[in-house]
Amino acid sequence: MNQRPSNLLDEALGLDQVIEPWPLRGRVVAIEDQVETSGSFVLHHLVKRSLSPNSSNVTIFIAFSQPFSHYDRILRKLGCNLVSQRDNSRFFFFDMLKLQCPDGDEGITPEGGLIALYGKIHKTISALPEISWKNVSIIIDDLSLMEVAANGSSDYVLDFLHYCCTLTSEFDCSLITLNHEDIYSSEDRPTFFIQMEYLADILIKAEPLATGLATDVHGQLTVSIKGQNKVSNFHFKVKENVVECFYPGRSRGL
Numbered sequence: 686m687n688q689r690p691s692n693l694l695d696e697a698l699g700l701d702q703v704i705e706p707w708p709l710r711g712r713v714v715a716i717e718d719q720v721e722t723s724g725s726f727v728l729h730h731l732v733k734r735s736l737s738p739n740s741s742n743v744t745i746f747i748a749f750s751q752p753f754s755h756y757d758r759i760l761r762k763l764g765c766n767l768v769s770q771r772d773n774s775r776f777f778f779f780d781m782l783k784l785q786c787p788d789g790d791e792g793i794t795p796e797g798g799l800i801a802l803y804g805k806i807h808k809t810i811s812a813l814p815e816i817s818w819k820n821v822s823i824i825i826d827d828l829s830l831m832e833v834a835a836n837g838s839s840d841y842v843l844d845f846l847h848y849c850c851t852l853t854s855e856f857d858c859s860l861i862t863l864n865h866e867d868i869y870s871s872e873d874r875p876t877f878f879i880q881m882e883y884l885a886d887i888l889i890k891a892e893p894l895a896t897g898l899a900t901d902v903h904g905q906l907t908v909s910i911k912g913q914n915k916v917s918n919f920h921f922k923v924k925e926n927v928v929e930c931f932y933p934g935r936s937r938g939l
Contacts, residue, residue: 693930694730697908697917698887705740709859710819713850715885717866722904724891725750726921726928728826728863732756733765735822736775742820743813744770745777745806749830753778762926777809781834799835799845806849810856821858823849828864828877843877850884866890886911894920906930 695701699708714731718724735742746756756778757767770776779802810821825831828842835841849860864878882888890907901922908917922929 693917693919693932694727694906694908694921694928695734697910700734704734704737705742705820707735707740707742707820707822707859709822709861709887711853711857712859712886713853713881713884714859714861714887714889715881716861716863716889716891717882718863718891719866719893722891722893724863724889725826726923727889727891727906728824728861729756729759729763730928731822731861732760732767732776732824733763736765736767736770740820741775741817742822743775743777743817745779745809745821745823747779747781747802747806747823747825749781749825749834750827752780752782764926779805781831799831799841803845803848807852810852810858819857821856823852823858823860825849825860825862828862828881832877839876843880846877846881846884891921905933 692701702708709731716724716727732744732746735744748756753767760767767776767778771778781802806823810818813821828846831845832839832842846860846862852858853860862881864881866878888907888909888911890909891904892907893904894902895905902920903922905918905920919930919932921931
């Protein structure tokens with residue numbers, strides 16, 4: 686097996702050694718970013734790692750932010766063909782964009798939306814061979830847009846996330862979410878945002894540099910793992926077909 690170049694994000698998450706069994710199995714991973722420092726590249730990276738040719742991992746991707754074509758285009762640049770993975774039943778894509786109707790009566794309700802979505806996720810995992818359950822990743826690309834689609838009901842979103850967390854116990858799969866930290870004031874953060882930080886086994890924060898904008902650095906990543914005293918912190922630069930992660934003061938990816 687060819688060894689991949691070392692990557693600081695992989696090292697922080699334990700993905701630098703083996704990809705199967707999936708190192709994130711049974712864990713909840715919360716990614717938080719800010720408007721000027723998107724953390725979506727972390728999602729793309731985890732999808733690529735999950736769908737490595739050397740593994741039998743399965744990804745269930747719940748999209749509130751972008752359509753399939755958007756992610757397929759980005760992952761192709763990273764060397765991962767989502768169409769092929771979908772055809773091989775390793776990538777399941779749930780397009781939830783059509784449910785974002787906050788001004789009408791078609792938004793998500795407990796009966797017609799999130800509960801039905803949870804049922805589809807549970808059914809998808811249950812239909813897989815039992816040996817694959819622990820290698821499943823459930824990825825939600827934007828919790829804030831899930832709240833919009835739920836007509837602003839944080840309680841519906843919180844209930845759904847709790848249901849998904851039970852899947853990590855039932856099937857030993859992983860749950861990975863992305864949310865935007867700075868779209869809420871510190872006093873108005875919804876309950877599900879606070880709960881995700883509490884439930885997360887791993888918290889990844891993408892933030893601007895403390896020193897301000899820089900041409901050769903796009904931001905900094907902080908990776909905190911519950912139960913470990915070590916916190917990983919490094920800078921990153923997003924390129925078209927790769928993300929370079931490096932320690933402050935270094936100019937190339939490690």
